Amino acid sequence: MAETMVAGVRQVQGPAWDLSDEYPSPQSPEVAAELDALSALLDTFAEHNEVIVAQIDVLPDLTPDTAESVLSGAAALYGASEEASRLLGNVLVYANCLLSVDANDEQAHALQGRLQGYQKRYAELAEPLSQFVELASDAVIERYLENPQVADCAFQVRHARKRRHEHLSLNEENLISGLSQDGVHAWGRLYSQLSSTLSCEVLVGNEPQNMGIAEANGLLQKPEEHVRRAAWQGINDAWETQEESCAAAINAIAGWRLELNRKRSKQQDVHFLDAPVHMNRIGRATLDALLEACEEKAPLARRAALAMARATGRERLGPWDMRAPAPVLSGTAEVIEFEDAVQLIAGAYAEVDPAMGEFVNMMVERRWIEGTVSSNKRPGAYCTGFAKSRNPRVYMTYTGSSSDVITLAHELGHAFHSWVMRDLSDSQRSYGMSLAETASTFGETTVRDALFNRAADAAGQFDILWEEVSALPSFMLNIPARYSFEKAFYEQRAERPLRPVELKKLMSDAWMQWYADSISEPDPMFWASKLHFYISGLSFYNFPYLFGYLFSMGVYLRREAMGVDFYPRYVALLRDTGRMTAEQLAETHLDVRLDDAQFWRTTIEALEPRVARFEALVDELVA
Numbered sequence: 001m002a003e004t005m006v007a008g009v010r011q012v013q014g015p016a017w018d019l020s021d022e023y024p025s026p027q028s029p030e031v032a033a034e035l036d037a038l039s040a041l042l043d044t045f046a047e048h049n050e051v052i053v054a055q056i057d058v059l060p061d062l063t064p065d066t067a068e069s070v071l072s073g074a075a076a077l078y079g080a081s082e083e084a085s086r087l088l089g090n091v092l093v094y095a096n097c098l099l100s101v102d103a104n105d106e107q108a109h110a111l112q113g114r115l116q117g118y119q120k121r122y123a124e125l126a127e128p129l130s131q132f133v134e135l136a137s138d139a140v141i142e143r144y145l146e147n148p149q150v151a152d153c154a155f156q157v158r159h160a161r162k163r164r165h166e167h168l169s170l171n172e173e174n175l176i177s178g179l180s181q182d183g184v185h186a187w188g189r190l191y192s193q194l195s196s197t198l199s200c201e202v203l204v205g206n207e208p209q210n211m212g213i214a215e216a217n218g219l220l221q222k223p224e225e226h227v228r229r230a231a232w233q234g235i236n237d238a239w240e241t242q243e244e245s246c247a248a249a250i251n252a253i254a255g256w257r258l259e260l261n262r263k264r265s266k267q268q269d270v271h272f273l274d275a276p277v278h279m280n281r282i283g284r285a286t287l288d289a290l291l292e293a294c295e296e297k298a299p300l301a302r303r304a305a306l307a308m309a310r311a312t313g314r315e316r317l318g319p320w321d322m323r324a325p326a327p328v329l330s331g332t333a334e335v336i337e338f339e340d341a342v343q344l345i346a347g348a349y350a351e352v353d354p355a356m357g358e359f360v361n362m363m364v365e366r367r368w369i370e371g372t373v374s375s376n377k378r379p380g381a382y383c384t385g386f387a388k389s390r391n392p393r394v395y396m397t398y399t400g401s402s403s404d405v406i407t408l409a410h411e412l413g414h415a416f417h418s419w420v421m422r423d424l425s426d427s428q429r430s431y432g433m434s435l436a437e438t439a440s441t442f443g444e445t446t447v448r449d450a451l452f453n454r455a456a457d458a459a460g461q462f463d464i465l466w467e468e469v470s471a472l473p474s475f476m477l478n479i480p481a482r483y484s485f486e487k488a489f490y491e492q493r494a495e496r497p498l499r500p501v502e503l504k505k506l507m508s509d510a511w512m513q514w515y516a517d518s519i520s521e522p523d524p525m526f527w528a529s530k531l532h533f534y535i536s537g538l539s540f541y542n543f544p545y546l547f548g549y550l551f552s553m554g555v556y557l558r559r560e561a562m563g564v565d566f567y568p569r570y571v572a573l574l575r576d577t578g579r580m581t582a583e584q585l586a587e588t589h590l591d592v593r594l595d596d597a598q599f600w601r602t603t604i605e606a607l608e609p610r611v612a613r614f615e616a617l618v619d620e621l622v623a
């Protein structure tokens with residue numbers, strides 16, 4: 001870091017990251033050699049694939065004895081495919097890191113463009129292996145997994161095969177995926193097109209201003225309530241002009257899935273929640289227990305929403321307040337220099353275990369964090385990692401606000417998660433969305449508590465608590481409202497398509513069911529304005545957020561109860577996120593059952609003191 005600053009002069013912004021231990025440059029011989037190796041490897045796919053493709057029609061009928069050549073071909077393919085995805089992933093991450101820091105990096109653009117061809121080729125060549133994994137009989141698969149070179153992927157393979165009963169014939173499956181491009185995915189693309197070209201009129205002051213939806217969405221984070229309200233109104237008016245198109249799209253997407261499920265129900269009934277639940281590696285009973293506890297404890301989240309409203313001088317929040325920033329109650333916000341932020345985070349992490357503090361310091365010393373301020377940088381923050389070295393990187397723009405400190409703590413949590421898994425095989429390192437935020441939320445909460453304790457006065461504490469407490473209405477009211485809407489919609493869509501007026505009513509009912517008296521009015525156009533309902537590749541992209549939040553809070557809260565036993569069990573839990581279902585993980589490492597509402601209930605109850613503390617602060621500051 002020393003090179004980037006004048007000796008002895010401290011600065012607020014973060015350091016630049018160092019990528020040179022991966023590759024010297026996008027045009028270097030090292031990158032070229034990597035791509036050559038990848039090409040050569042992909043060439044070997046073809047010959048292994050031949051064995052499988054030749055027997056694809058008889059795959060389900062093969063026995064371990066008659067499948068010998070297929071089994072050795074599949075094992076060879078698995079090894080080659082792991083290696084190829086490592087090479088490809090490494091270069092892809094490199095190009096993406098460069099483009100994040102400088103969107104105009106022409107060499108990186110060229111590299112990324114070249115990689116598209118490799119990605120496409122790899123995806124095509126990997127297809128026969130996934131067909132083998134799906135189509136072969138249980139006996140053949142068990143023989144396949146006995147091979148020590150393959151054994152690592154046992155969990156993934158067995159989990160994927162849980163939905164085997166849904167499979168149609170190979171020809172039918174090919175037909176479906178071929179038609180889906182201009183079928184279900186076309187409706188999703190129509191929505192993206194609408195949302196990127198739609199403009200709306202927002203009353204700024206007394207002047208109506210024309211702007212795109214994205215810009216108006218940005219106004220929803222402004223501190224002035226009247227601006228947020230005007231933006232919300234403008235956005236909803238604009239979507240209302242497109243309500244027939246949106247209704248056609250949402251009805252078609254759901255209709256497509258329901259029809260497909262009907263066709264796939266030959267062996268056993270396929271429910272519209274089966275796919276999303278399977279994808280998140282949880283069971284229906286767990287989802288039900290989660291929602292049950294959440295409904296029971298919704299009054300706590302409503303208390304948080306009411307206290308937030310009171311802090312802004314109002315009785316209730318409006319639907320335009322969902323992303324409102326904390327009202328400024330103190331004169332100036334504290335600026336935290338990057339070095340101080342690192343110290344704070346390392347200190348808070350070290351309280352969990354010294355190894356966690358050392359990890360933070362290592363990330364800084366090895367220059368694996370990008371935190372500079374520059375106009376060429378892409379917005380946002382993420383954590384990524386290089387597949388070959390297994391070394392993580394954290395990307396953000398660090399400007400010194402307390403929310404930047406929280407973001408850094410969050411991304412370092414992701415980095416820690418990948419660090420403790422670095423010796424595992426690739427197939428054991430990928431986990432579902434429901435568990436993806438475990439370490440990040442944990443890191444964030446740890447550091448938020450530390451920030452709270454060091455805040456100079458009540459106003460400083462208020463800023464920290466606002467962010468923390470606002471998570472309750474977001475996760476425990478807003479997300480369940482989306483879930484309730486989507487569930488009711490699918491149930492009714494099974495009978496017939498719904499009219500825009502019915503969709504508005506359904507959405508309003510869902511909002512009022514969850515928010516009740518904590519909101520001034522519902523958000524009837526939310527079914528049209530929210531992208532998540534139009535992602536053609538996956539449905540119910542809502543409950544994983546709620547699960548992730550409460551599961552990680554549940555993990556965090558066990559820290560105190562477990563004392564010195566906590567850290568080793570926490571690391572063991574993180575290491576198993578890619579090779580266990582969420583239920584197995586919780587039972588093995590936390591001694592709790594996720595399909596029992598009690599776990600979720602106690603987790604939510606433990607958040608009560610935080611809400612009470614916030615209420616008391618609001619009373620004190622906003623008399």
Ligand SMILES: [Zn+2]
Nearest residue numbers: 410414437440
């Ligand atoms: Zn995250």
